[in-house]
Amino acid sequence: MSLLEITDLTVGFDTEDGLVQAVRNISLTLDEGEILALCGESGCGKSVTAMSVPRLLPPDTTRLSGSVTLDGRELTTLPEPDMRHVRGKDVSVVFQEPMTSLNPSFSVGYQITEVLRRHEGLSRRAAGERALALLELVGIPAPARRMKEYPHQLSGGMRQRVMIAIAVACSPRVLIADEPTTALDVTIQAGVLDVFRDLRDRLGTAIILITHDLGVVADIADRAVVMYAGRAVEQATVTELFANPRHPYTLGLMKALPTAAVGGRLAEIPGMVPSPLSDPDECAFHDRCPRVQTDCRLSRPQLVRQAEGHLAACFHPGGQS
Amino acid sequence: MTEHAVAAGRAARRRRLWRRFRRRPMPMAGLVLVVGFVLLALAGPLVVGDPAAQDYLATLAPPSPAHLMGTDDLGRDAFARIAHGAQVSLQAGVLSTLLAMAVGIPIGLVAGFYRRWLDPVVMRLVDVTLAFPFLVFAVGLAAIIGPSLKGVVLALGFAQLPAVIRITRGEVLAVREMDYVAAAVADGAGDGHIILRYVLPNCASPLIVQATVAIPTAIIGESTLSFLGLGVQPPTPSWGVMLTTAQQYLSDAPWLAIWPGLMIALATLGFNLLGDGLRDVLDPRSGR
Amino acid sequence: MILRIDNLVKHYGQVRAVDGLSLEIAHGEVLGLVGESGSGKSTVGKCVLRLTDPTAGTIELAGRDITRLSRRAMRPLRRDMHMVFQDPFSSLNPRFTIEQIVGEPLLRHKVADRRGVSERVSAMLEKVGLRPEMRSRFPHELSGGQRQRVGLARALILEPKLVVADEPVSALDVSVQASVLNLITDLQRDMGFSCLFITHDLSVVEFLADRIAVMYLGKIVESGPKAEIFAAPRHPYTQALLSAAPVADPVRQRERRRIVLGADVPSPVDPPSGCRFHTRCPLAYDACRTDEPPLTDTRSNGHPAACHLITADRIPDAAAHR
Known part of the structure; x- marks a missing residue:
């Protein structure tokens, strides 16, 4: 059994023009310590597929069928309070836009320690120490100083590293990264991709990487699913995919x-x-x-x-x- | 061919907007109310009798087949007065809003487009006037101008002005940063052309929505001014004037207060529902 | 030379967006201006088209100094240059039909009457690969790729001598990007316009530029013929850029030696002393922190770079990074 199994997932959205089918009959698996790339062009359903796992889709317009299991536990039918726990601890998400995903009114340190105290029940002091270690883990220089800074004081690359630090604060089993480097410059991108690689190597985190960039896929993913018009059209290990x-x-x-x-x-x-x-x-x-x-x-x-x-x-x- | 192609494109756009609008129940209800109100104001006075005609045999009469909405203290038919009052309300609402738009939009366009020294001056003035509540401001202006329908229109129009200027300017600030404005500059277009053909049309949607909010505000404003004796003067029928009279007979003839009150509420509700619907349909951010 | 920029400076308040930049574009040449966010590359394009007023320096279009021309005096010159924008959603007036958008420059410069406009718009739309029935559509009815074609049609309908293209394909999906890049190449060959192609994407300029200039914090750090830049990048920043862009080949990508840049891009409000790149440069030494290296063509082969190591002839050959 794989860590994460998506079976026959179909997701549609009610719109004024009718039911829009974003994802159709997708099945895929993710193993521990694996980096799986979901790739394809805009509108192919790659983000919707991944966001179905933590159920981060608008609940009142989403029509979802199929099954998503994490460690054999069905997530699609899980009650919302339990799901909230899964979102905080087992599955976490890094979004494309690091500026809008951080709360501008709180310091970086506060935002990380808050997550740790809520989900891990750590004391203020212990959470502070963990936060420092996390910032170091994601390659932020002078982490003690950065803790006191606010999001607007950080560059795009640093903000994205902070987002990753928050996402991995509770050692999630699955990390979903939605175009995490698309908004970043190429010289910054390389460093952020290294952080993901490092997380997988050191913590064994399984990562779903959503990207349109085949270069990024080639660089970091183990396996890739190519999507077109809501369906998976090809799936293979990355070396095999690019070779054949x-x-x-x-x-x-x-x-x-x-x-x-x-x-x-x-x-x-x-x-x-x-x-x-x-x-x-x-x-x-x-x-x-x-x-x-x-x-x-x-x-x-x-x-x-x-x-x-x-x-x-x-x-x-x-x-x- | 050119004009034809453009016209065909515009017609298609209008059809699409109408399709989107039609599917929403609340805005459609608003549209029905507004159309009903406008019909009452335009056709009503032609159908009903003289609003000043007195029936001495039936003063303060309750609604009956002869007087659908009853009569007032002088035996005048309430329905006839409501219909004529609708005309006054519509005039006050539409004319004052048109006045505010006609003066406010050019000021907002110029202030927002050129910035420089004009913008801060205009905006400080706007801020100062916005500090007064709308009705207080209108009452003050009406007191200065003097009581008459013309006075009401002028007072309400100027009281609406700051809001119109502010909305226009805000939109202009957003639109002038769009690349298509830069493209027009790169074409060698002059400022006048850019403001009229690029900036103004793209500010139109929020202004149309603003108009649907301004008209009911002005309708209430007219009623309030007339109620206070600062607006339309008796014997001209106005919903506000009717309310003033009705006040004295609230226990004997409650319908005299109910009808104008209900009409004000329905007309206002209608415009507001319509405005909400237009906002949803016209807002380019809410999809197409 | 169709375009000659000499020592261009543009400051927005405290922000030194462009800080002493010189470049030239020959007739019929495509110059790729490459830089990352905050490098000031877009500001250069805006200054060239006089959409913003330069703080200092000179801009010459076909030998004529246009740096301080009034808006009115600029108007006739706008026939000779135009712009293609990055965002296909905000660059077309949503209230105009495609025919109005593309025909506008013709009417503006009075080169055609209404009937002539219609014919020339049809011809231009065909050139950019749009069907004639698109003429009566509005921008929001078109896909991103189609809008970019409309943007090209508008920019090219007066057959300008110079086109400034600011990231024209960055917002497009790969498959759409490919067709728009092919189209730009074809149009450039057919119409022979010169092009200042501004982008962050080295692979795009490798595809279509003749010459490349690399910008960092408001200055050009290296420029030269495309083949030269890619085969033998000389400035450490160019080398880092080339090494950081991942290639779509897992075997090769995972064997590549990447240059990891330290620190963040400094703020253009307060650029570093000396060489602006020294805070991130893996090879920086004392002189880099104090003295600003000039852009020098040490080998006199039209491939200048601004780096102390080059003047001192100490830079390692970096061809291996690709």
Whole structure:
């Protein structure tokens, strides 16, 4: 049994235009000490999938089915008070925007110690010591001084490190990081990614990393799930995925990177993502796909095994290259 | 072809906004109330009899088939007076709001767009006037201008002015930072063109919402001023004037107070519900 | 030279956004201006288009000093240069149709009557790959990629000599970004405009720039032909930038030697003394803290850098970082 198991998860939202299906029939697992990347372009459902775990979705408009278990315990039906405990202790989240995720009216030290005292029941003194150790853990120089500072006094990179420190304060089993470095400069990003790597190595934290950046995936993830139009289209270990991308969408994403230019041109993916309002019984990628054939329009390909630990949802997957 | 394409695009936008509006029950109720109020004000006086005609045989009569809403102390038909009063209320509400917008929007646009010395001067004046409660300010102005419908419109219009200036300026400050304004400057567009074609249209939504809040405020303002004798003078029927009279007969003829009171409440409620709905539909941040 | 910037300074109150920057763009050349947030790169673009007034220095467009021209005097010159913005959502007037947005510059500069506008807008939309029925749409009905194409159409409809593009693809998804980058390349080849391409993303300028200038805290630290910069970056900051951008290849990425920069980016309100990069530079020594290194082309190969180690010929070859 894996630490976290998501089985047949489907998430929709009620909107004025009708039910928008953000995630459709996703299944995935996360092991202890593993970094799993959820990648894909905007609107593919990667954030919604991950946020279904701590149930951080608007409760009155969300339509969710399927199962999410942490250590075998079902989370989707857990009463809200118990869920609150899970959110504080077992599953924590780091968001993209470090400025808006910190409370501007309290010092950094207060915000970390508050979490420790509430969830771990530590004394003020013990919490202060732990907080100092945490700031050190996430690579903040002169942590004692930083404790007294307020969020606006910190740079973007430092704020994101503080967010990570707060997120790991109660040693969560699962850390969800939603585009944690997207708002940061590239020279700062490298350091923050190192913090995640370090957390996994030292504390064994399992991490779900939501990102659109294949470079970040290649740098830090063990395994990756590529999502398109709410579904997982490919899933593999990172080395396998980049060496042998089977799904034409995955391959398209890799070839569209500016560094992959051939003869002064980039490979484009023509067309647009289908509307999340409809769900015809066909491959969602078929009208953008260079390998499309008749069967792609007749039924939807399921995720099937391509190689050891490598799944792809395509009738005409690319072969070993 | 050009005009046609533009017109087609605008029509599509209007249809979409209407579709979004129509689905909301409360704003639709507001729209019905407002339309009813406007109809009463425009068509009512043509249908009902003379509001000054006295029926000496039926003074302070309760509602009956002859007098749907009863009569007042002089035997005048309450329904006829309500309908004519609606006209006064509508005039006071719409004209004073138009006045405030006509004067306030240009000031807000110029102050917000140019900043420099003008903005702080205007804004300090606005802050000072906003320190007075709206009705106190209106009462003071009406006392200076003198009691008449024209006086009411002027007093309410100027009392609304600071709010209009402030909202316009706030929107202008946000809009002028948008890249499309920078793009217009990069095109070589002049300030007048930028203010009229880029800034003003993009400030329009909150101003329309503000108007739907200002009109009912002015309607209450008119009633209050008239009630206090600072507004429309008897025998001209106004809901406020009617309330003044009704006060004396509250126990004998309560309907005389109920009708104008109810009308003021419904008209105000209607505009406010409509305004809430427009805010939701027009706010670009609430999705499209 | 279509554009020559000499010793440009722009201060916003205390903030020294641009602090003595010089660069040149030749006719038909694409210059990639690379920097991280707070480097002042966007301010340079705004000064060039005179959307903001420079504090000091000179800007010459096609040999003419435009630094202190009045807004009125600038107007006719605006035919020759235009801008493409980063945010596809705020750069198009939401109250205008696409045809109005793209046709506006034509009417403004009176180069076409109403009928002519319609024809030229159609032709331009086709050039940027938008279907003719888009003309009657409003911006919010378009996807981010389509809006950026509209932004390009508006910027290019007067066939300007210089286009300033400020992060035009940064807000787009990879697959959309690829098609917009291809489009910019095609348009640039067909129309031959010069381009100041401002970005934080080295891989984007590697794809489309001819020359690259790297900015740090309001100054250029290194510039040169693209191939030179990528093959042999000379300034430690450029080297760090190149090494920090992860490559989409796990095997290679995990073997790369990365230069980890110390500390945070200092505030442009109070930039460090000496070399502005010394607080983060792994190679800094005494002179870096006190003396500001000039931008010098030590090998006279059009690849100057501002670093004491280079003038002292002590910098290690950094090609291995890529």
